[in-house]
Amino acid sequence: MSASREPGSEDTTVDVAVVGAGFAGLSAADRLVSAGRSVLVVEGRDRVGGRSLSGEVAGVKVDLGATWVARRHTAVRDLASRVGCTTTGQFDQGRNVLWMAGRRRTYSGTVPKVSPTVLVDMARMQMAVNKLVATIDVNAAWESPGADRLDAISFGEWLDRKHALPGTRALMTVVSKVQWGCTPGDVSLLHALRYIGAAGGLDHMLDVKGGQQQDRIVETTQEIAMRVAERLGDRVRLETPVRRITQDDNGVTVHIGSGGIRARYAIVTAAPAHRAAIEFDPALPERAEGLTRTWRMGVLSKAFVAYEKPFWRAGGCSGEAVTDTGTVFITFDVSPAHSGPGVLMAFCDPRVFDGFSPETRRDRVVQQLADLYGPQARTPVDYVDHRWGAEPFAPGGPNPAVAPYATTSFGKALSEPHGRIHWAGSENAGEWAGTMNGAVLTGRRTAENVVALLTRDVREGASR
Ligand SMILES: Cc1cc2nc3c(=O)[nH]c(=O)nc-3n(C[C@H](O)[C@H](O)[C@H](O)COP(=O)(O)OP(=O)(O)OC[C@H]3O[C@@H](n4cnc5c(N)ncnc54)[C@H](O)[C@@H]3O)c2cc1C
Known part of the structure; x- marks a missing residue:
């Protein structure tokens, strides 16, 4: 089956329709194309990358979503290097700050x-x-x-x-x-x-050294997704939310806007909670439906504060801080490697951040950085933040906050296909679940399973 579009109609026919252009969806599409299959990726947002998103502060590109790759995250590292993206070590030289129970202390290494x-x-x-x-x-x-x-x-x-x-x-x-x-x-x-x-x-x-916070992507993690999408060309369609997927003995129809995509199989990479916005016909089995209902997304916010120079380094600080008080609970130094402004990345607790005006959010973060790093932190040159819980489409992240009983009751449905609909996404990963690496691995693996089914279908069709 090859990609075809009837003139004057929204209908497209492909081997596989992929829902979602995050790391899982793009990796699945990439693998399908390599196997000679036709594919169309439909993404509800106006951008690719999913939970990876680039921002800019004082002219420096920063990761508003996913940031780090471990040495052992070989799948995403390979993907990054294939599209010309490079890594830089997370800066961790100097003393870390610990602000606990109202006391400020500094320490070296991972152990506070x-x-x-x-x-x-x-x-x-x-x-x-x-x-x-x-x-x-x-x-x-x-x-x-x-x-x-x-x-x-x-x-x-x-x-x-x-x-x-x-x-x-x-x-x-x-x-x-x-x-x-x-x-x-x-x-x-x-x-x-x-x-x-x-x-x-x-x-x-x-850990930073040798752990999951080992390296950042110089060009940002979303840039990897953007370059993969660029290679996929018009096989990726943005601003195309999927509201309904129907299936019969011969294939699936992924309903988008005024038309549909007809495919032999679909790979859905929306996080479990976001699958609830899609109507499935036939309906999802009870376990899969329970998964969409109970695997709600957690929420996290991030702020980036830029200074003329990374002044904390001169004071012997690494820019890494952990605190139990206030809005910010962790900071890291994400300044450019060689020169330029100093940039602190702050993880913020949405409960005491998301509801405030942009000015108040900025003031709260800057005030807290001044507590952690001294009065120089009061004079930033730029600021940007991102509230994942406030995203209009597919909100939340980094990962699902799964309450008691929901893993044993519904976890098995993570990867169980529903007829011709297969699932991928970082939640589905075994090893490296919750990371871009896990997303890439499940995208590839699910694509390979679907390619095997397509091959089987042809074989069985020929022998009939
Ligand atoms: C703040 C934050 C920090 C993080 N830090 C790290 C980190 O440092 N390192 C790391 O490895 N990981 C990190 N993560 C986690 C990582 O981003 C995710 O695990 C990974 O990117 C998930 O990829 P995915 O493709 O499975 O899902 P997603 O990225 O969520 O992609 C799914 C896509 O499906 C789309 N979609 C959903 N529903 C529909 C629909 N109905 N129709 C069409 N499209 C739809 C969504 O818009 C989305 O683009 C972080 C995440 C966040 C939010």
């Missing part, structure tokens, strides 16, 4: 300078987490031994039961806000363990 009691407690909790993670099959967490028990409580309840000290709890809250866009009380322990396991363990998840 907390009291010896909290350090011992953190090591105890980390061991307990890693021990549980070792029991989880990241490809089928819902089938792991003890899954029901682990899914019956939240990460927060588990910290309570383990009598985690307030300092340990505060640090785990930061982890939860960054990873799932929610507090530990809002995420199932099983879901948290699955993502920690998928990230290669707690150390790999949290």
Whole structure:
């Protein structure tokens, strides 16, 4: 089947229709094209990249969404280098700032300078987490031994039961806000363990050197997606939200605006919660429908503050800070590698950020940076922020904040095809779930499965 468009009509016919032009959808399309298949990617937004989005502050391109790639994220790194994007190490030289319980301290390395009691407690909790993670099959967490028990409580309840000290709890809250866009009380322990396991363990998840925060993409992560989309050319259609997908014995129809795309198969890469906006006919089975209902997206916001120079470096600071007070809870130095302005990236808690006016948001962030790095932080040259929960289409991120019981009840539906509809996306990944790397891997894998089905269909058709 080749791509064809009837004159005067919106109808298009392809082998595979892909819904969503994030890393999963673009990687699926890329793989399908390499296999000689015709494909059309339809994206509801007016841009590609999904949860990757570039912004600009003081003339420096920054990542308003996904930022880092680990050394072990080879799939997304390979994709980046294929389209001419390069990596730069996350700056981490100097002392980090810790602002906890109203006290400012500085420390070197990954382990925050907390009291010896909290350090011992953190090591105890980390061991307990890693021990549980070792029991989880990241490809089928819902089938792991003890899954029901682990899914019956939240990460927060588990910290309570383990009598985690307030300092340990505060640090785990930061982890939860960054990873799932929610507090530990809002995420199932099983879901948290699955993502920690998928990230290669707690150390790999949290570390800069040798961990998930190892490198940034110089050109920004969305630029990778834009260059892949450019190669796909008119196989990618923007501002085309899919509201309905119907299927019969011969194929699927993906309904868009006034017309439809007829395809043998569809690959849907919308995050589980966003699949709820699509009407499926025949309807989704109960488990798949439950997934769309219960795997709500977490929310996270980011602010970037630019200064004439990275003044904190001169003061011996790395630009990395962790805090339990206020709007900002983590900062990183994302200044250009060689020269130019200094740029701090701040992760902000949407509950005390998203509802304010742009001026108030800026004031709150700048004030907090001044607390962390001193009065020089009060005179930025530029500022930009992004609220993922306020996106008009497919809002939320970084990842789903999945409540207790929803992983064991519905997780199995993540990858179960619904007839001719197959699913991909970073949530579907086993290893590296919740990352661009996971999205690329599932996009490719799902495309390969669909290519195998297309080949089988031809073989069976010929032998009939
Ligand atoms: C603030 C933030 C920070 C992050 N940091 C990192 C990081 O440092 N490193 C990392 O690896 N990952 C990070 N992530 C996570 C990473 O961005 C995602 O895991 C990954 O990009 C998901 O890719 P995807 O293709 O699976 O989904 P998405 O990027 O969500 O793409 C799905 C696409 O489908 C589209 N869509 C949805 N519904 C429809 C519909 N009905 N019709 C048409 N189109 C539709 C959406 O608009 C979207 O473009 C971060 C995410 C956020 C938000």
